[in-house]
Amino acid sequence: MNGEGAIIDSNIIIYLSKQELSPDFLENYEELFISVITYMEILGYDFEDPIEEEYIRKLLNLFSIFYIDTAVAETVIRIRRQKKIKLPDAIIAATAITHDFCLITRNEKDFRNTGVKLLDPF
Numbered sequence: 617m618n619g620e621g622a623i624i625d626s627n628i629i630i631y632l633s634k635q636e637l638s639p640d641f642l643e644n645y646e647e648l649f650i651s652v653i654t655y656m657e658i659l660g661y662d663f664e665d666p667i668e669e670e671y672i673r674k675l676l677n678l679f680s681i682f683y684i685d686t687a688v689a690e691t692v693i694r695i696r697r698q699k700k701i702k703l704p705d706a707i708i709a710a711t712a713i714t715h716d717f718c719l720i721t722r723n724e725k726d727f728r729n730t731g732v733k734l735l736d737p738f
Contacts (some may be wrong), residue, residue: 621647623712625721626657641737650679651711653704682711
């Protein structure tokens, strides 16, 4: 997959931050992104430890952010009409589909039958 881009799901950010997943697999991608939804999900957590929050913010800064535009919104609508899926997951899937990127996630079952290319790095 060298030279391709990928979108990182929230759960992968958490595994990376807890050092439960080696970041080695990230080297296979030329461009790495997160959805603005992932950014909000991760930073919406009420961190008890300011050092942990600072670490998470530094980790998130390693990734460019994709925002929701009309193309992503239209893909979300199509996905949600075809499959019962939570809105945040539909936005993340639609972002990957719209930009023709793989979605790296541990929760493949949440995204099945949406049309998104999936990779579980475990």
